[in-house]
Amino acid sequence: MRKGLLTILILFLSVVLIACGSEGDSKWGELQEEGELVVGTSGTLFPTSYYPEGSDELTGYDVEIMREVAKRLDLELSFEEYGVDGLFSSIESGRVDMVINDMEITNSRQENYTFSEPYKYSYSTMIVREDDLSGIESLEDIEGKKHGGGATTVFAQIAEHFGAEIKSYGNVANDIYLRDVANGRTDLVINDYYLQSLALKALPEIEVQLHPDLQFHPTNSGIVMPGDADELKEKVDEVLNEMREDGTLTELSKEFFGGQDASKEPEKEVEEIEGLDL
Structure with a gap:
């Protein structure tokens, strides 16, 4: 009898541990299952997310980075457009899986969201x-x-x-x-x-x-993900590092930023603002 109860208890704990272990990876697993990545952006921020004059095709530095990330993750990609003030709430509501819109990585934002490694400085x-x-x-x-x-x-x-x-x-x-x-x-x-x-x-x-x-x-900018998307962040960071090493980030930056490489930290001396809590 005791042996039977012990076996049941071990099986129960195994199920709990499996569930807990997969909880943090649920976003990545969900995306793999669905095969599609929905990304929030503004569509009005030149030259990172915008429509060229006379075109209905969304483009920009951030947009093309996201297209390459989705491609390398083997996911279909669609964009949803929101005003800047609505982008974070679109993640919270689950309307989008990620946001890319020149979003600065700050301490306060990292308390609620997961950010990729920077793709722009x-x-x-x-x-x-x-x-x-x-x-x-x-x-x-x-x-x-x-x-x-x-x-x-x-x-x-x-x-x-x-x-x-x-x-x-x-x-x-x-x-x-x-x-x-x-x-x-x-x-x-x-x-x-x-x-x-x-x-x-x-x-x-x-x-x-x-x-x-x-x-x-x-400043530095990253792709924004839900707060518990640790494995998804790992996958996205791997792709961004590949894109940095193979020159893709530099190529896209020079295309959209007038020949300048925003994927690397600027050499210019820039004033830090004291007392600004971000």
């Missing part, structure tokens, strides 16, 4: 009016100014840290942000150096510029 800059730099000579001068951008972004957190008022938008294209600075509805837009420099190049008629003296907050 950069730093933050600031778009201001051409004629007077929006009255901004230092980061401290942001206080009381109006900052345009998504309310949940790191860039908005930086602006708030220095006392700016945040004007948030829906899923709008870059020209809306820039025109609002030019016409005085807002005073500045803090964002990624590569994205802002190329946006200005694409829209030279708008009377704004990058602030010539302010380069700050070194």
Whole structure:
């Protein structure tokens, strides 16, 4: 009798251990079973996730990285588009499996989500009016100014840290942000150096510029996954490392960032922001 109970107990514990062992890998197993990867992105962020003029084909640095990752993981790929402020909630709700949209890896975000290794390194800059730099000579001068951008972004957190008022938008294209600075509805837009420099190049008629003296907050961007997707992260990181070693990341970066390699850390000296809790 005791031997029979012991056997049942051992079998029960084995089942529990198997279940616990597979729980952390459930996302990767789910994707393998379904054979499809659903990824959230904005579709309005040039040059990482956007539609070229006259085209209905989504492309960009992030988009093409994701296509290559899915291909190497042997998964079909589809994109779902959301405003920047809705991308994290799309993971939480299960509407998407991952998000890629130049998402900075921060300590607070890592408490709730799993990030891949960085596929992009950069730093933050600031778009201001051409004629007077929006009255901004230092980061401290942001206080009381109006900052345009998504309310949940790191860039908005930086602006708030220095006392700016945040004007948030829906899923709008870059020209809306820039025109609002030019016409005085807002005073500045803090964002990624590569994205802002190329946006200005694409829209030279708008009377704004990058602030010539302010380069700050070194950044790195990763693919966002659910918080318990440890094995999925391992698989994605393996692919990204392969793409780094075989030159794919460099090739894609130069294609979309005007010949610049954003897959490597910049050599430029960039100011760290003290007291900013991300």
